[in-house]
Amino acid sequence: MTNQETSRELSLAEQREALLVSIRRLRTRAYQGMWAIATFACVSVPAMLSDRIFSPLTPEVKKMLGTPPTSNMISALLVVYAFSAILLVLGRITNSSPKAVSFSHIGYLTCFYAFYYYSGVLPENFWAVLVAGMTILSLESYHIWSLSMAKIREDEEALALLERRMKIS
Amino acid sequence: MFQSIATRSIIPVGLAVTGFVAVCCLSLYSIMKQDMIDDAAQNGRNIANTVVLSTRYAMLNNDRQNLGNIIANIGQHQGVEHLRIFNHDGLINFSRNQSEIGHKVNKKVEGCSGCHSGVKPAEQLATEKQTRRFVNERGVEVLAMSQPIYNEPSCSTSTCHYHSKELKVLGMLDIGLDQGPLQNSLALMRYRMIVFTLMILVLTVGGVAALLNRSFFIPLKKLVAVTSIEEPYDSEKKLESGYGELSILARNFHSLIVRLNNTRDSLDRCRSCSKENDDTKAN
Incomplete structure (x- = not known):
């Protein structure tokens, strides 16, 4: 076996290894959205049971925090937020943007829970926040999953081709 | 299944439309429910105010029989769950329910705690804090309003009976209204919104699916069939x-x-x- 052939085979092996690493990374990334949904579900459980597990805010705390926003104002903000977030995700789907699932949405949604709780209307508005969160995170997860799966298929085809070439050589 | 273009096109559209319409409907329902409850509370406050004004003359004349009749008659009105007047010390003097006359009200309940949370009771209370919602012993959801009966110059200078000038609040009128009709209206509104939302979803997602099918998927299938290597x-x-x-x-x-x-x-x-x-x- 000549030096040239050895280096070519090494390069093929390296390429194969790189493809396998890429497939593994993509598989992890494809299910990243599930983690975001699971985290949001975990945050939502105490919010759903808020009237049972959290004691009402004391007048001192309420005085310190000031006048809470009205529930109508928070609901209007939630609708605007959901609309913008869905539009952004749809834009990313159109552009096939590989941006990862943004966990910041969980933070924003938790703020909505907190504001509703502070205004004393969380039980009435819990389902609206939950559905908004699940929609945004599911769309993001689906986008990342489908994008990763398409890339995995590409890599698997390249890997199969590479393995055929390795067998021939 | 998830790899076909049809699925990949329909899922994001269906998910986005379904989610957004559901969020809007839930928020709208919550806002409308709050508005209806506020209206019911305002209506209740008006009734309480009317009762106080109706009984004013009897109170000034210390006509207890007339006062008792007014309370009993208004209390028989459909939708009135309780109606009572209690004095500064919380002793029930007049009530629709004769059995509770002479008993003291619980100052720890939500309607009383607004004024009685501190060491010294508050003399003025915000309108929205005069309202409370609870389920009574008969399992009826009640919206109750407490209307303070303030001391007036005519009360402290009356010849027939006397209240000290320093006493700001002479007593309270407490009225509770049955929330059943309101809950029925809300339930009806909820079902109508669900049906309306489902119709919008079916039309939107179905419309998009039909258009995509007609202008893209059918020709694509034909193209696949034409270029198929098996044939x-x-x-x-x-x-x-x-x-x-x-x-x-x-x-x-x-x-x-x-x-x-x-x-x-x-x-x-x-x-x-x-x-x-x-x-x-x-x-």
């Missing part, structure tokens, strides 16, 4: 025009195959010609 190629088999870019793609594919067939025929002819020439030379 023996029929040069006459083409995708009809009218499908835009997909028809152009099918025509290009068709012309490519025609050119390929022509080249193959030419090559076959050349081969047969050269074979004939070779045979002639050999003879």
Whole structure:
């Protein structure tokens, strides 16, 4: 076996290894959205049971925090937020943007829970926040999953081709 | 299933539309529910105010029999769950329910805690804090309003009976209204909104799906069938025009195959010609 052939085979092996690493990374990334949904579900459980597990805010705390926003104002903000977030995700789907699932949405949604709780209307508005969160995170997860799966298929085809070439050589 | 273009096109549209419409409907329902409860509370406060004004003359004259009759008669009105007047010390003097007359009210309940949470009771209370909602012992959801009966100059200077000038609040009128009709209206509104939302969803997602199917998936299936390698190629088999870019793609594919067939025929002819020439030379 000549030096040239050895280096070519090494390069093929390296390429194969790189493809396998890429497939593994993509598989992890494809299910990243599930983690975001699971985290949001975990945050939502105490919010759903808020009237049972959290004691009402004391007048001192309420005085310190000031006048809470009205529930109508928070609901209007939630609708605007959901609309913008869905539009952004749809834009990313159109552009096939590989941006990862943004966990910041969980933070924003938790703020909505907190504001509703502070205004004393969380039980009435819990389902609206939950559905908004699940929609945004599911769309993001689906986008990342489908994008990763398409890339995995590409890599698997390249890997199969590479393995055929390795067998021939 | 998730790899087909149809699924990949419908899922994001369906999810986005369904989610957003659901969020809007839930928020709208919550806002409308709050508005209806606020209206009911305002209505209750008006009734309480009317009762206080109706009983004012009887109170000034210390006409307890007349006062008791007014309370009993208004209390019989459909939808009034309780109606009572209690004094500064919380002792119930007049009530629709005769059995509770002479008993003291619980100052720790929500309607009382607004004024009685501190060491010294508050003399003025915000309007929205005069309202409370609870389920009574009969399992009826009640919206209750407490209307303070303030001391007036005519009360402290009356000849028939006397209240000290320092006493700001003489007593309270407490009225509780049955929330059943309001809950029924809310339930009806909820069902109507669910039906309306489902209709919007079916129309939106169904419309998008139908349009995509008509203008994209059907021609795509035909294109796949035309270009399928399993089928023996029929040069006459083409995708009809009218499908835009997909028809152009099918025509290009068709012309490519025609050119390929022509080249193959030419090559076959050349081969047969050269074979004939070779045979002639050999003879």
